[in-house]
Amino acid sequence: MKSRAALALLMSASVFAAPYRLALPGYRYEFPRDHFNHPEYQTEWWYYTGNLRTADGKRFGFELTFFRHGVDREERTKNVWDVSDAWLAHAALSDIDGGHFYHTERLNRAGAGLAGSDETKARVWNGNWQARWDASGQQLQALAEKFRIDLTLRSEKAPVIHGTNGISQKAEGEGRASHYVSLTRLPAKGTIEVDGKPYAVAGLAWMDHEFFTHQLEPTQSGWDWFSLQFDDGSELMLFRLRRKDGTADPYSAGTYVDAKGRSRHLTVSEFSLTPGNTWTSAETGAHYPIAWKVTAPSLGLDAAVSTRLKQQELTGKTMAYWEGAIEVTAKKEGRSVKAVGYLEMTGYSGPVMMGD
Numbered sequence: 001m002k003s004r005a006a007l008a009l010l011m012s013a014s015v016f017a018a019p020y021r022l023a024l025p026g027y028r029y030e031f032p033r034d035h036f037n038h039p040e041y042q043t044e045w046w047y048y049t050g051n052l053r054t055a056d057g058k059r060f061g062f063e064l065t066f067f068r069h070g071v072d073r074e075e076r077t078k079n080v081w082d083v084s085d086a087w088l089a090h091a092a093l094s095d096i097d098g099g100h101f102y103h104t105e106r107l108n109r110a111g112a113g114l115a116g117s118d119e120t121k122a123r124v125w126n127g128n129w130q131a132r133w134d135a136s137g138q139q140l141q142a143l144a145e146k147f148r149i150d151l152t153l154r155s156e157k158a159p160v161i162h163g164t165n166g167i168s169q170k171a172e173g174e175g176r177a178s179h180y181v182s183l184t185r186l187p188a189k190g191t192i193e194v195d196g197k198p199y200a201v202a203g204l205a206w207m208d209h210e211f212f213t214h215q216l217e218p219t220q221s222g223w224d225w226f227s228l229q230f231d232d233g234s235e236l237m238l239f240r241l242r243r244k245d246g247t248a249d250p251y252s253a254g255t256y257v258d259a260k261g262r263s264r265h266l267t268v269s270e271f272s273l274t275p276g277n278t279w280t281s282a283e284t285g286a287h288y289p290i291a292w293k294v295t296a297p298s299l300g301l302d303a304a305v306s307t308r309l310k311q312q313e314l315t316g317k318t319m320a321y322w323e324g325a326i327e328v329t330a331k332k333e334g335r336s337v338k339a340v341g342y343l344e345m346t347g348y349s350g351p352v353m354m355g356d
Contacts, residue, residue, distance in 0.1 A: 020070060020213040022175030027166035029181065031159060032133065036124070037117035038211040039085065041179075042070040046117070046124050046131060048140060048153075049227065050188050050205030051325050051340040059308070060192060060201060061094035061325025061342070062149055063103075064142050066124050066131065068117065087115035089126035091142040091149065094325050095194055096309050101324075102194070104144045105316045138186075138207075151190035153205050155183045157261040162237065163253065164265055168210075170241065170251050171217045178212030184227070184235040184257050204229050204340060219243050222347015224273060226294065226305070228328055230339040233259030236301075238266070238294065240273045242347060248273075256299055271296040279310040281320070286349035288313070288322045294330075303330035305343065320349040 020042040038044055045067045052060045067088040087110060092103035108115040108126050115126040122133040129142040137154035160182045162168045167177040186205040191198055206227045221244045228236040235257040241249035254266035275289030292305040305328050312324025321344065328339035 022214065023167050023177040023179050023212045024175060025165040025167055027179055029159070029161060029166070029179075032122070033119060034159075034179075034181065035133065035209065036119040036122075037068070038179075039068075039070065041211040042213040043215075044068045044117075044211040045209070047208040047210075048131065048205060049323070049325075049342040050151075050186070050203055051229075051327075051342075052151075052188065052192065052201035052203035054199050054201055058098075058199065059096040059325075060194075060199070061092075061096060061309075061312075062151075062192065062205075063090065063092040063323055063342075064129065064131070064140055064149060065090045066115075066117070066126055066129075081109070081111045083109045083111075085110055087126050089115075089129055090314060091129060091144055091147075092312075092314060092323065093147040093149065093192060093194065094309050094312055096325060098194070099309065100194075101309060101311050101313075102144070102147045103314045103316075105314075107317075140190075146195055148191075148193035150192070151188050151201075151205070153183075153186040153188050153207070156185045156187060157183070157257065160184055160255060160257055160261075160263045162255045162265070168253065170214065171220070171249070172251075176214045176217070178210050178214075180208070180210045182209070182227075182237065182255075183207040184237070185229060185233075206235075206342065219245075220249055222345070224275075224289075224292075225344040226273070226292075226326075226341060228294075228303070228305075228339045228341040230328075230330075230332070230337050232332070232335075232337050236296070236299075236339075238271055238273060238296075254296075256296070266296065266298075270298050281311075281313050281315075281322075281349070283315050284313065284320045284349040286313070286320065286322075288345050288348050290322075292343075294328075300333035301330060303328050303332075303339070305341075307343070319346075321346040322348070 021040040048064045117124040132139045140151045142149045162180040168180040169177045188205040189202040225239040238254035252268040274293040276291035278287045294303040
């Protein structure tokens, strides 16, 4: 999906000096171009998540995200410190077996090269955090006070375009949509560091890249988003847009990717997401469902989603949301399968205030 809660306050304060482009049907994706910046759309993000293990089985989850939000498109002579886009980034590390969750954020402008996305440099960055493309894949790097992430990712599948006719529709009406592409199976290896102790790790990562202008509808209160990577080589992305009356919005949707990389769009009638046990945040008071039942009859899927680390809520100067590593046990076409993935839940700690 993902309309990220981390940008909510920036969006509510945006200046709309000139129109931005809407996400409309018929968009023709081109790569590597579409891995990088689209300033003609107001909001864009690059979202990396993944599950990692050491050689002796110690488990970690990670998140590294880069956000761009347009605040001014008015044509004028600009100096290096003018702000046309705000660049936000989040980094998080889940020490699953150790029971600790670390997260931090930063906000920059593009001036003087502090943050940006550049196809010629094959790079998205915010300060010394970056995602860089090269012949071997992608390199992720982030350094924070209590943790460090340094990973190499290699995609086993071609980019997956979500939705239909080039757009992921989020509400009724023209332009109420996004352009949404994912790399759904990224073998990852490298080093993470927690409180000064390094760990060699390997695992699977997922990358979302989404660009759009329209924000949440007034009737929509938040969303639940799942990325699942099964041990049979397939993947599943599902999102449930929640209405303020508690029902699922009819524009909730998903994508199934088989082991050969062939993708299939799923409508809201083809799956169900049923919340179970909740965890209550001591910091925000939000009640997050941390156990879910996922069914998709057309895939023969009946799955149970859980997490070993309940506290994976990101809080800071922007709005709070829960984003964390999950594990899955399931029956798929009568066979037992397992999966790892990530779950994002927004709107539980309060309204997601988006711009118009």
